[in-house]
Amino acid sequence: MTTTGDRASREAALVAAYEAHAKGIAALASRLLRDADAARDVCQETFVVFHRRMDEVRDEPGPWLRAVAWRLSLDRLRRRRTEARALDAVAREDRGVDALDPAASAADAERRARILAALADLPDRQREVIALRVLGGESFPRLARSLEISEGSAKTHLRRGLERLRRTLAAWLPTHAVTTDEGTTR
Amino acid sequence: MSTADCAAIREHLPELLTGRTERARDDVEAHLCVCADCRREVDEIRATLDALREAAAPSTEAEVAAAVPPLEGILAAVRAADAAAPPETPRAAIASPARPTGAVGRVALAAALLIAAVGGALLDRSLLRDATDPVEGGAAVDAGSASAGANEDSRQARAQRALGGRSGGLGSSLAVLEALSRP
Numbered sequence: 001m002t003t004t005g006d007r008a009s010r011e012a013a014l015v016a017a018y019e020a021h022a023k024g025i026a027a028l029a030s031r032l033l034r035d036a037d038a039a040r041d042v043c044q045e046t047f048v049v050f051h052r053r054m055d056e057v058r059d060e061p062g063p064w065l066r067a068v069a070w071r072l073s074l075d076r077l078r079r080r081r082t083e084a085r086a087l088d089a090v091a092r093e094d095r096g097v098d099a100l101d102p103a104a105s106a107a108d109a110e111r112r113a114r115i116l117a118a119l120a121d122l123p124d125r126q127r128e129v130i131a132l133r134v135l136g137g138e139s140f141p142r143l144a145r146s147l148e149i150s151e152g153s154a155k156t157h158l159r160r161g162l163e164r165l166r167r168t169l170a171a172w173l174p175t176h177a178v179t180t181d182e183g184t185t186r
Numbered sequence: 187m188s189t190a191d192c193a194a195i196r197e198h199l200p201e202l203l204t205g206r207t208e209r210a211r212d213d214v215e216a217h218l219c220v221c222a223d224c225r226r227e228v229d230e231i232r233a234t235l236d237a238l239r240e241a242a243a244p245s246t247e248a249e250v251a252a253a254v255p256p257l258e259g260i261l262a263a264v265r266a267a268d269a270a271a272p273p274e275t276p277r278a279a280i281a282s283p284a285r286p287t288g289a290v291g292r293v294a295l296a297a298a299l300l301i302a303a304v305g306g307a308l309l310d311r312s313l314l315r316d317a318t319d320p321v322e323g324g325a326a327v328d329a330g331s332a333s334a335g336a337n338e339d340s341r342q343a344r345a346q347r348a349l350g351g352r353s354g355g356l357g358s359s360l361a362v363l364e365a366l367s368r369p
Contacts, residue, residue: 007268011261011264014260014261014264015257015261018257018260022254022255022257023250023254026250026251026253026254026255027244027245027250027253029253030245030249030250030252030253031242031243031244031245032242034245034249036249036252036253039252039253040252040253040254040255041255043253043254043255044255044259044260044263047255047260047264048260048263048264048267051260051264051267052264052267111241112240112241115237115238115240115241116241116242119238119241119242130238133204134204134235134238134239135238135239135242137206140201155200155201158200158201158204159197159200159201162200162231162234162235165234165238166230166231166234169234169237172237173230173233173234173237174233
């Protein structure tokens with residue numbers, strides 16, 4: 001049973017976390033989603049999750065909040081990706097062309113969407129470790145604690161995730177830097 | 187340059203290239219000076235990292251400001267959630283934040299149910315044999331005292347009633363266990 005005092009102290013902790021981290025969380029979500037409404041939703045959901053699970057957060061809540069926000073943003077990107085695939089399939093049927101052909105469009109927006117979609121499509125742990133480390137600049141000890149995995153495991157996820165991204169993004173990266181699965185450079 | 191050297195060096199490259207400083211350990215630096223393949227590996231990882239950072243470049247101040255939700259909205263949401271259900275206790279929470287019903291949880295639940303079902307089925311077979319097979323179960327009873335035998339007969343009868351003609355599954359195992367555990 002939650003007492004009125006409990007509720008008040010939880011709300012006070014929530015307000016303190018919001019004041020300290022709301023802008024950072026919004027910046028993080030906005031980086032990935034590029035959509036104010038979506039980023040605002042993610043930011044709000046992050047604090048709602050924090051309020052529900054604050055008993056688990058033993059240290060300063062910043063790293064925990066960022067880990068949750070990255071995850072929610074990546075989930076949303078993945079959903080967006082799934083919806084885009086469905087729309088793309090319909091568009092291909094209508095137009096009779098392959099809209100996924102990299103040669104068909106070299107626009108910056110398209111390239112950006114491809115790269116973020118490739119990140120969103122990675123297995124959960126790989127994409128979270130990459131987001132926290134590469135985009136968030138977190139140290140291994142801190143990101144491992146946020147994700148409740150070992151540092152060794154975090155490094156393995158980073159390595160495997162980057163390998164997978166390189167293969168997925170081969171067509172979108174500079175040609176001198178593309179190595180095929182067979183080990184030849186093209 | 188040996189393949190083993192390259193493999194050991196490449197193991198460290200993602201960590202090195204995603205750190206705040208790219209200053210490599212001396213052995214990595216020395217290896218990269220003489221190994222073109224590993225230098226190419228470094229280039230490829232850097233290209234991937236650059237692409238990612240470029241795709242998720244920081245938003246402008248105005249974009250960030252527009253993405254900050256009002257505190258009042260968050261408080262209204264948590265109060266509504268509180269009214270619907272009390273906050274989770276640490277005991278009830280699972281390790282993975284924000285994914286209480288994620289894939290790992292579902293797999294763990296499925297595994298637990300499978301173990302329980304298989305265990306229950308095996309238990310059923312064992313109990314069913316003891317309770318209904320006059321040769322195996324009866325022989326064991328005959329070896330005991332008369333009162334113990336009568337007591338065992340009564341327990342077997344309760345077990346058979348609890349089974350109610352079913353011969354497998356978790357439900358029947360639990361029913362049999364419950365019947366046998368009664369004095």
